Amino acid sequence: MxxxxxxxxxxxxxxxxxxxxxxxxxxxxxxxxxxxxxxELPDFQDDPNRSNEKILEAIQAAWIEERD
Structure with missing residues (x-):
């Protein structure tokens, strides 16, 4: 699972x-x-309101690094 x-x-x-x-x-x-x-990710299960700009920036930075 x-x-x-x-x-x-x-x-x-x-x-x-x-x-x-x-x-x-x-x-x-x-x-x-x-x-x-x-x-929309199939495995994502968390409160939509728990995100903030700092978290989104961290996700974006990790995504950019993942692609490199």
Whole structure:
């Protein structure tokens, strides 16, 4: 059974985002889009209101690094 992702699972979220959105410009993205994409991940289960700009920035940075 797959691990259920939470906002704090930044690295795992970044890996899944890369798998689900490989063609997205992950450097120039809107946090509203990033938030929605995280919420849409099949393994993600956390409160949508628990995210904040700092968490989204960390996810974005990890995603950029994942692609490099």
């Amino acid at each position: 797959a691990k259920k992702l939470r906002w704090t699972d930044v690295q795992d979220i970044a890996i899944e985002l890369e798998e689900h959105h490989p063609d997205v410009d992950n450097v120039n993205l809107r946090f509203t889009d990033l938030h929605r994409w995280v919420m």
